[in-house]
Amino acid sequence: MSDNVITVELRDRVGKGAARAARRAGVIPGVVYGDKKPPQPITVDRKQMDKLLQNPGLFNTLFELHAGDKKQQVLPRDVQLDVVTDVPLHVDFLRLSNRTEISINVPVVFINEEESEALKQGAVLNIVRHQVEVRCLASAIPASLEIDLAGTQIGDSIHISAVDLPKGVKPTITDRDFTIVTLAAPTIQMVEEEVGEGEEVEGAEGEDAAGEEAEGADS
Numbered sequence: 001m002s003d004n005v006i007t008v009e010l011r012d013r014v015g016k017g018a019a020r021a022a023r024r025a026g027v028i029p030g031v032v033y034g035d036k037k038p039p040q041p042i043t044v045d046r047k048q049m050d051k052l053l054q055n056p057g058l059f060n061t062l063f064e065l066h067a068g069d070k071k072q073q074v075l076p077r078d079v080q081l082d083v084v085t086d087v088p089l090h091v092d093f094l095r096l097s098n099r100t101e102i103s104i105n106v107p108v109v110f111i112n113e114e115e116s117e118a119l120k121q122g123a124v125l126n127i128v129r130h131q132v133e134v135r136c137l138a139s140a141i142p143a144s145l146e147i148d149l150a151g152t153q154i155g156d157s158i159h160i161s162a163v164d165l166p167k168g169v170k171p172t173i174t175d176r177d178f179t180i181v182t183l184a185a186p187t188i189q190m191v192e193e194e195v196g197e198g199e200e201v202e203g204a205e206g207e208d209a210a211g212e213e214a215e216g217a218d219s
Contacts, residue, residue, distance in 0.1 A: 004063045006052070006074070006093075008032075008042040019090065030091035032065065032074060037095060042067065049088050053079065060104050060141050065093060075102070075138060096138040103172050105131040106142055108180060112150035122186035123154045128179045132160065136169040147180060157182045 011022070011029070019029040027043040044052075052058060058076050065074045074093035082089055094102070108130060113119055132145055145163055152158070159177045171178075 004061060005066060006044065006048065006063045007066045008044050010067050011041045011043050014041050023089070028088050028091055030093065032072075032093045032095050034095040035097055035100065040067075042093075044091060046088075049091065052076070053088065057107070057143060060106055060143070062096070062138065062141065063093075073097070073138065075104075075141075098137070098139050100138040101135060102138055102141075103133055103135045104141060105133050107131050107144050108147050109144045110147050110149055110181075112148055115150040116152045116183070118152045118154045118156060118183040119149065121154060123183045124186060126182045126184050128181060132163075132180065133172045134165070134169050135172050136166075140166065140168050142166050142169055149183075152183055154183055154185050 008030070009027070011018070013021075022029045022043050026046050028046055028049045030042050030044055031039050032042055033039040055061060058079075061076070063074050063076070065072050073096040075096055076091065077094045078090075078092040079088055080090040081087065096102075108127075110125070116123075119125065134142070134145075136142075142165075145165070147158055147163060149158075157179050158181050159179055160171050160173075161177045163180070165171075
């Protein structure tokens with residue numbers, strides 16, 4: 001958890017004016033909510049916020065939020081960015097406890113690609129879902145879901161039922177065995193050989209020369 005610490009300052013003022021003033025001061029306004037407690041307005045240092053945004057798994061990573069002498073587990077839920085500059089404008093954190101159960105999107109990763117017969121034959125990996133929404137305890141959020149491609153053949157499809165989910169993790173979609181990825185046959189495009197312009201000109205000149213020789217013989 002030492003690497004996943006966010007230090008914030010509590011703030012009393014809220015509203016658009018207070019938010020703009022916070023940004024001018026080099027901090028990003030935000031709020032911590034959830035766990036049946038009142039929302040708490042906060043600010044996060046801009047440099048710290050920029051560093052957080054470089055984390056590709058930001059929204060499924062637990063952080064320990066330090067506010068003065070108080071510490072609590074949180075999960076980033078939303079970051080509003082300026083539509084032109086991508087500068088962070090506001091951040092929301094969900095307050096968690098060990099009993100908190102949440103729905104969250106978890107990225108899928110593919111393993112054993114070198115052991116896939118389909119890929120060896122040039123199959124196309126059609127990813128239907130880059131993420132899968134699951135429900136689990138906040139303390140048991142998986143970093144990713146592994147999709148094993150070993151032994152897969154052209155035409156195969158991998159569904160959620162074939163994924164080895166961690167204990168206590170369940171997909172939020174339960175009414176169907178949805179597809180995550182398919183392995184399609186390679187597409188072969190026939191390329192016609194084109195005759196170069198130089199060859200066409202040369203052929204035409206040859207025909208003209210032959211015609212001139214014929215005319216000379218007739219005369």
